[in-house]
Amino acid sequence: MNQTTPVHPALRDQILHHLTYTVGKDADHAQLSDWRFALSHALRDRIVDAWMSATRQTYKADAKRVYYLSMEFLIGRLLEDGLNNLGLADEARAALSDMGLDPEAVLHDEPDAALGNGGLGRLAACFMESLATLGVPAYGYGIRYEHGLFRQSFADGRQMEAPETWLDQPHVWEFERPEARFTLGFGGDVTTRDGKTVWQPTEMVQAEAFDTPMAGWKGRWVNTLRLWAGRAVDPFDLERFNRGDFAAASEGEALARTISRVLYPEDSTEIGKALRLKQEYFFSAASIRDILRRFEADHGDLTALPSKVAIQLNDTHPAIAGPELIRILHDERGIAFDDAMHIAQNTVNYTNHTLLPEALESWDEGLFGRLLPRHLQIIDRIDDAHAKAHPKRTVTAREHGQVKMGELSFILANRVNGVSALHTGLMKTTVFKDLHALHPEKIVNQTNGVTPRRWLNACNPALSGLISDTIGTGWIGDLEQLATLEPHMDDAWLERFRAAKRTNKTALADFVREQLGMTLNTDAMFDVQIKRMHEYKRQHLNILEAIALWQEMRDAPDAGWTPRVKIFAGKAAPGYFFAKDIIGLINDAAAVINADPLTRDMLQVVFLPNYNVTLAERLIPAADLSEQISTAGKEASGTGNMKFALNGAPTVGTLDGANVEIRERVGAENFFLFGMEAHEVDARRAIPDHAAQAIAADPRLARALRAVSDGTFSKDEPNRYAGIVENLSGPDYFLVCSDFTDYWRAQREADATYLDAKHWSTMAALNVARSGWFSSDRTIRGYVADIWKASSLL
Ligand code: D6G
Numbered sequence: 204m205n206q207t208t209p210v211h212p213a214l215r216d217q218i219l220h221h222l223t224y225t226v227g228k229d230a231d232h233a234q235l236s237d238w239r240f241a242l243s244h245a246l247r248d249r250i251v252d253a254w255m256s257a258t259r260q261t262y263k264a265d266a267k268r269v270y271y272l273s274m275e276f277l278i279g280r281l282l283e284d285g286l287n288n289l290g291l292a293d294e295a296r297a298a299l300s301d302m303g304l305d306p307e308a309v310l311h312d313e314p315d316a317a318l319g320n321g322g323l324g325r326l327a328a329c330f331m332e333s334l335a336t337l338g339v340p341a342y343g344y345g346i347r348y349e350h351g352l353f354r355q356s357f358a359d360g361r362q363m364e365a366p367e368t369w370l371d372q373p374h375v376w377e378f379e380r381p382e383a384r385f386t387l388g389f390g391g392d393v394t395t396r397d398g399k400t401v402w403q404p405t406e407m408v409q410a411e412a413f414d415t416p417m418a419g420w421k422g423r424w425v426n427t428l429r430l431w432a433g434r435a436v437d438p439f440d441l442e443r444f445n446r447g448d449f450a451a452a453s454e455g456e457a458l459a460r461t462i463s464r465v466l467y468p469e470d471s472t473e474i475g476k477a478l479r480l481k482q483e484y485f486f487s488a489a490s491i492r493d494i495l496r497r498f499e500a501d502h503g504d505l506t507a508l509p510s511k512v513a514i515q516l517n518d519t520h521p522a523i524a525g526p527e528l529i530r531i532l533h534d535e536r537g538i539a540f541d542d543a544m545h546i547a548q549n550t551v552n553y554t555n556h557t558l559l560p561e562a563l564e565s566w567d568e569g570l571f572g573r574l575l576p577r578h579l580q581i582i583d584r585i586d587d588a589h590a591k592a593h594p595k596r597t598v599t600a601r602e603h604g605q606v607k608m609g610e611l612s613f614i615l616a617n618r619v620n621g622v623s624a625l626h627t628g629l630m631k632t633t634v635f636k637d638l639h640a641l642h643p644e645k646i647v648n649q650t651n652g653v654t655p656r657r658w659l660n661a662c663n664p665a666l667s668g669l670i671s672d673t674i675g676t677g678w679i680g681d682l683e684q685l686a687t688l689e690p691h692m693d694d695a696w697l698e699r700f701r702a703a704k705r706t707n708k709t710a711l712a713d714f715v716r717e718q719l720g721m722t723l724n725t726d727a728m729f730d731v732q733i734k735r736m737h738e739y740k741r742q743h744l745n746i747l748e749a750i751a752l753w754q755e756m757r758d759a760p761d762a763g764w765t766p767r768v769k770i771f772a773g774k775a776a777p778g779y780f781f782a783k784d785i786i787g788l789i790n791d792a793a794a795v796i797n798a799d800p801l802t803r804d805m806l807q808v809v810f811l812p813n814y815n816v817t818l819a820e821r822l823i824p825a826a827d828l829s830e831q832i833s834t835a836g837k838e839a840s841g842t843g844n845m846k847f848a849l850n851g852a853p854t855v856g857t858l859d860g861a862n863v864e865i866r867e868r869v870g871a872e873n874f875f876l877f878g879m880e881a882h883e884v885d886a887r888r889a890i891p892d893h894a895a896q897a898i899a900a901d902p903r904l905a906r907a908l909r910a911v912s913d914g915t916f917s918k919d920e921p922n923r924y925a926g927i928v929e930n931l932s933g934p935d936y937f938l939v940c941s942d943f944t945d946y947w948r949a950q951r952e953a954d955a956t957y958l959d960a961k962h963w964s965t966m967a968a969l970n971v972a973r974s975g976w977f978s979s980d981r982t983i984r985g986y987v988a989d990i991w992k993a994s995s996l997l
Contacts, residue, residue, distance in 0.1 A: 214291060215298035217245035230302070236372065238304055239282065239312045242295060243375040246285050247416075254416045254425035260996050261340040265501065267510065267993045269334065269341040269986075272490055272524055273517035274483065275324030275466070276331070276345045276428060279657075279816030280313040281376050281415075284332075287661045289422040314369040315817045317351035318430075318466060320776075321735040322651075322842050323556050325816065326622075326979075327517055329842070332654040333979040335419030335426045336680065338997030339987055344490035344521075346482060347377075347413050347430035348466040355774045355813045360790030362775055362783050366465075376415045377430075383412035385492045386436055387485060389574045400534050402577035408459045409434040410489035420656055420680050424997055431489045433462035477570055484575060487524035495531065505536060509549035509617075513991035516553045516616070519564045519608035525551050525615035526581040534577070544588055544615075552990050553612035553619050554649075556839050558626065558634055559739065564608040571606045582606060589614050598637045613638045613645070618990045620649045622840035623861040629836060629881065647989050650861055651840040652979035655682045658846045663824035665703035666851060666971070682978035689972050697964045704827070704851060704967070711825035715809060721797070723807060727766035728957045731852070732830035733814055733822055736775035736782035739837040743927060744939045745769070745830055746789045748946055749796070749808055750916075751907040756802045765954035768807045770822065772814035781926065786810065788924050791916040819843070823850050827967070828875075828953055831856035832946065834937045836881035838862075845977040851967040855949050857942070861977075869973045873966045877949035878942040887941055894935035897943065904943045908932065 211217060222228055222241035233241075261268065286292040296306040319325060327343060334341040353364040388404025395401070410431040417426045435455040444452035467479050498511055516522055525547050532543035557563065572579045579601075586599045600611035613619050613635055621627030627648035631639045639646055660667045660679050670678060673691050678684040692700075705725065712723040723729075732745050749769050756764055771789055775782035793808035811818060829847030831838075831854050838860035848854060848865050856862040857878040866874040879887060887893055898905050912928040914921025931939050957963050987993050 211249060213298075214245055214294045215301065217248065218242050218298060218302075221245055235304075235308060235312050238299070238302075239309050240373065240375055242299070242309060243282050243313075246282065246289065246291060246295070247375065249289055249291070250285060250416050250418045250422065250425055253418065253422050254427075257338075257340070257425050257996075262501075264996055265511070266340045266996055267991070268497075268512060269339055269991050269993050270490065270494055270512065270514045271327065271330060271334075271341060271343045271517060272487060272514060272521035273324070273327040273343065273345050274486070274520035275319030275517075276327045276343055276430075277319030277321070277324030277816060278316050278328045278331075278415075278428070279820075280310075280315055282313050283310045283661055284657055285418055286310075288332075288418050288420055288656055292661075311817075314372070315815045316369050316374075317367055317815050318345065318348050320352055320466070322840075323518060326651055326842055328816075329652065329654040329657075329979040330983060331417040331426065331428055332419060332656060333652070333983040335417050335424050336654075336656070336980060337419070337983055337987070338424040338995040339426075339983065339993055340996060341426045341993075343417070343426070343428040344486060344493075345428070345430050346463050346466075346486045347432040348463060349432075349460070350465045352466055352774065352815070353777065357786075357790060357810070357812055360787050360794070362786050364777050377413045378415075380412040380414055380429075383429075383493065384434070385410050385489045387488050389481060389484070391576065393577045393580065399537075400577070400580075402530070402534065407436045408462060408485065409436050410485060412489075412493070429490075429493070431463065431486045433459045433464075433485065435459035476566075477574065480566060480570065480574055483520050484523050484527070484578075487521040488527045490521070491524050491527045491531065495528075505532060505538060506542070506546060508546050512550050513993055514551045515986070515991070516551065516612055518554060518556045519612050522553070522564070522608040522612045522615075523575070523578060525611065526578045526585070529581055529585070530577055533581075540584060541588060544585060548615055549617055551612075551616050553616040555609065555612075555619060555621055555626075555630055555634075558629055558839065559837065563634065565605040566608070568601060568604050568606055579606070582611060585611070585614060593641050596637075596641055609634065610638065613642075616645065618647055619645045620647050620986075620990065622649065622651045623864060624648055624650060625836075625858070625863045625881065626839040626860060649982055649985045649989070650864055650977075651842050651845070652977050652982035653842050653845050653849070654979050655679060655849065657820070658823070659849050662820035663703075663707065663850050665706040666700075666824065669699050669703050670971075678975070680980075682980065683975035685972050685975040688968070692965065692968055692972075694961070697961060697968065700851070700968050701960065701964050704825075704964075707824040708827075711821055714821060715811070718811065719809065721807075721809065723768050723809070724766055724804060727768045727805075727807070728827045728953070729768050729770060729825055730828040730830065730855075731770045731822055731826040731847070732832070733770070733772040733819060734843055736773045736779070736785055738781060738785075738937045739834050741832050741834065741937060741939055741942075742771060742773065742789065743785050743931070744832055744942065744946060745771070746785070746792055746808075747904070747907045747911075747939065747943065748950060749806070750792055750910055751903045751947065752950075753796050753799070753802055753806055754906055754910065755903070756805055757799070760801050760805075764805045765957050766805045767954075768809065770809050770811065770826075772811040772818055772822065774814055781930070784924065784927055788911065788916065788927060791923070792911075795916050819846070823847055823852070826850065826852040827957070827963075828852055829854045829856070831859070831862050832878070832942075833857060833859045834884060834942075835859045835879055836884055837937070845974065848970040849974040849977060851971045853953075853966050853970050855946075855953055865974070865977070868976055869970045873969050873973075875949040875953050877945040879938065884938060887938060888936070893938070894932050894940040897940035898932060901940075901944045901947075903947060904940060 218241045221244035228237045299306040351367045356363045389406040391404040415428040438456040440452045528547045529543045532538045621630045708725045829852040831844040840861040855875040917923035
C-alpha cells in the first residue's frame with residue numbers, strides 16, 4: 204500500500220479535471236452546480252488522502268475509538284468549511300474568478316444539510332469538527348434522512364411547511380458503503396431454545412451505511428460521519444410484478460425507506476411515535492453492530508471492549524443502544540448477563556440535554572414491547588440488577604406502564620453529563636436527584652462549545668481578518684489566544700472593529716432587501732433572536748417588548764430613542780400551535796410597526812423565513828445584541844449564545860444555561876442581565892395570580908397586551924391572538940409577564956450604552972476577547988479526559 208500523500212495538481216486543474224471526468228460536462232456549457240460539484244470533488248480528493256491516513260493510523264495504533272451516537276447532525280454546508288479547514292479558500296476563489304465565475308455564487312449553491320432541529324444537532328456537528336481538529340479517532344453515527352427539517356415559508360404571516368430536499372441532487376460528500384449493511388428486526392416473539400433466549404422478529408429492514416469525511420482544522424485529521432439509510436431486505440417482489448401488481452411489487456422498499464425518510468420535529472407531537480421509536484432502534488442497533496464488527500475484527504475478548512470503545516449517547520434518542528449491546532453480548536455471544544451489563548456500563552455514556560419534563564423521553568410499554576419485546580425483558584433485568592446492587596434504590600427504568608429513557612440511560616451509563624454548570628447542578632437536584640444520591644460519581648459537567656473555524660473564521664471574514672492582523676492566526680486552532688487582543692484595543696483598533704461590524708450589517712441588509720424587499724437602517728442596533736420557536740425561549744417576551752417600545756415611541760417620537768432593528772428567525776414544530784401563533788404575532792406586529800411613518804426610522808421588526816445553519820452564518824456576524832431570554836432553569840446550555848458573544852454581540856439575557864458562564868467570563872459589566880433566577884422561578888409560579896399582579900404593576904405591559912388582544916395587529920380577525928393573551932394573563936408558566944419589567948429596564952440600559960459608540964464597541968470587543976473558552980475544542984478535551992479516556996493521535 205502506498206503510504207505517502209500524493210502531490211495534487213493545482214486546484215484549478217483539478218476542478219477542470221473533475222468537471223470533465225467526474226461531472227461529465229464541458230467547461231463552455233457547465234452550470235453553476237456543475238462547477239460546484241467539480242470544486243467539491245477537487246477538495247474531496249484532498250480530504251480523502253487525510254482520511255485514509257487517519258484510518259490507517261487508527262488501525263495501526265489500535266487506538267480507542269469514540270462513537271458519538273446522535274439522532275441529529277446539523278452539519279449545514281460543507282464546501283466552504285472544508286476549503287477553509289484545508290487552507291484552500293483563497294486558491295479556490297482565485298481559480299473560480301479566473302475561470303469567469305462568481306466564487307460566492309458557486310459556494311452558496313450548496314444545499315444546507317438540515318439533519319437536525321436545533322442546538323443538539325448543531326452541537327453534534329461542532330463536536331465532529333473538533334474531534335477531527337484534535338486528532339481523536341471518532342465516528343459520528345446517525346440517520347441519513349431523505350428529508351431534513353422542513354422548509355419554512357410564511358403565508359399571511361403564518362408558518363407554512365414544505366419538505367426539505369437536500370438529496371434531490373447528488374450529495375458529493377458521501378460515500379455509499381453497500382458492503383456495510385446490517386439486517387435489523389422489529390416485533391415477533393421471544394422464545395427459549397436449548398436454554399438460550401432467542402428473539403425472532405417478524406419485520407426486517409436493512410440499514411446501509413453512507414460515510415461523510417469530517418475534516419479538522421488544517422486537514423491534519425479526518426474522521427467519519429456514518430449515516431444509516433433504510434432499505435428493504437427484499438426490495439422487489441418479482442412474482443407480484445409479473446402478476447401485474449406493480450405498486451405492490453415495490454411496497455417492501457417503500458416501507459423500509461420510510462424509516463429514514465424524515466427527521467421528526469423534536470417537540471411535542473404524538474404523531475408517528477412508533478416510527479420514531481423504530482428510527483431510534485434502527486440507527487442505534489446498526490451502529491452497535493458496526494462497532495462490534497470493527498472491534499471483533501482485531502480483538503477476541505469482548506471484556507476488553509471498554510478499553511477500545513467509548514460510546515456517547517447524545518440525549519436519550521440512542522438510549523436503546525445500551526440494551527441492544529447487552530442483548531448481543533448475552534443472547535448472541537453467550538456472555539453472562541451481569542458481565543454483559545458490566546461491559547455495557549463501562550462503554551456507554553449519556554449526555555442529558557433537557558430538564559423539561561415533557562422533553563424527557565418515555566415510551567408506552569405496550570408499544571415498546573410490541574416493537575422490541577426482547578429489549579423490554581432486558582430493561583427489566585437491568586432494573587433487577589440495579590436493585591440488587593442498590594437495595595435502597597427508588598427509581599426504575601420501567602415504571603407506571605412507561606419505559607423511561609432518561610433513567611435507563613443513567614443506570615447504564617458510566618458517566619452522565621450536563622451541558623452547562625447550571626444545568627449539571629440542576630440535574631443533581633431535580634430530574635436525577637435520587638439516582639445521583641446512589642451514584643454520586645456519575646454526573647459530570649461539560650459545558651457546550653462551538654467550533655471557531657465555522658463560527659468565526661469562516662462566517663465572519665471581516666472580524667477574523669482584523670483578529671489575525673492583530674494577533675496572528677494561532678487563535679483559529681487555539682481560541683483562548685483571543686485574550687491577547689485586549690491590550691490592542693485602543694481607539695484606532697476599536698474603529699476597525701466597528702468597521703468590521705458595519706461591513707457585516709451592510710451585507711445582511713443587502714440580503715434582507717433581496718429576500719424581503721425591505722430596507723434596514725444599518726445605523727440602528729441589530730437586535731437578534733434566532734432559535735427554535737418555544738415558549739420557554741420566550742420569543743413572545745421579545746415581541747411584547749417591541750410592541751411596548753413602539754407604543755412609547757409613538758407617544759414621544761422625539762425623545763431621543765436608540766434606533767433598533769429587531770430580527771427574528773426560527774421554526775416551530777408543525778404540531779406546536781402556540782409557537783406557530785407566536786410566529787404569526789411577530790409577523791403581524793412587524794407589518795403594522797414597519798408601516799408606521801412616525802416610528803419607521805427608529806424601529807423595524809423582521810422575521811426571516813427558513814432559519815438554518817447558513818442563515819445563522821449570515822445573521823450572527825451582523826448582530827449587535829444577542830437575545831438569550833429563556834425562563835431561568837429551562838435552557839440547558841445554548842450554543843447560539845456563545846456564537847454571538849464570539850462575534851462581538853453582547854447578550855441581553857437571563858441567568859440560564861451557559862449564559863451564566865458567558866457572563867462570568869466576559870464580565871458582568873459587558874452583559875445586560877435581567878430576570879428571575881432559577882431558584883426564584885418556582886416560588887413565583889406558586890403565587891396564584893403572578894401574571895395578573897405583574898400586568899397590574901406595569902402599565903407598559905398592560906398596554907402592549909391590550910394591543911395584542913384588541914386586534915391592533917390583526918384587524919381582520921381581532922381575536923386571532925386571544926390564546927396568547929389568555930395564556931400570558933393566566934397561567935403564564937414561563938413567566939413572561941413576571942420578567943417583562945426587568946427586561947424592559949435591561950433593554951433601555953442597552954439603548955443608552957449603544958448611543959456611546961466607544962463604550963459599546965469596547966463591550967462588544969471584550970465579548971470576543973473573552974469567549975475563547977467557549978470553543979468546542981475545550982469541550983471535547985473535557986470529554987476525552989473525563990469521560991472517554993481516549994487520546995489524540997496527532
Ligand atoms: C470510513 C473511512 C475509510 C474506511 C471505512 C471503513 O469510510 O477509510 O475504509 O470507513 O472502515 P471500517 O468500518 O472497516 O473501520
